[in-house]
Amino acid sequence: MATKTPVECPLCRRVLRPARSLEAHLVDDHSKRELAKFVVCENEALTHGDVS
Numbered sequence: 001m002a003t004k005t006p007v008e009c010p011l012c013r014r015v016l017r018p019a020r021s022l023e024a025h026l027v028d029d030h031s032k033r034e035l036a037k038f039v040v041c042e043n044e045a046l047t048h049g050d051v052s
């Protein structure tokens with residue numbers, strides 16, 4: 001299944017070209033720390049359940 005829908009990066013809100021995977025973007029353009037921060041924020045939001 002070839003996805004043609006543009007993917008938006010959840011970290012920087014940049015819309016990625018279809019040829020580029022989100023994974024490749026994350027690895028190339030974001031540091032481990034940025035990724036960790038994002039995951040922690042998501043996790044806290046889930047834990048506290050107060051998504052505004």
Ligand SMILES: [Zn+2]
Pocket residue numbers: 009010011012013014025026029030
């Ligand atoms: Zn990004």
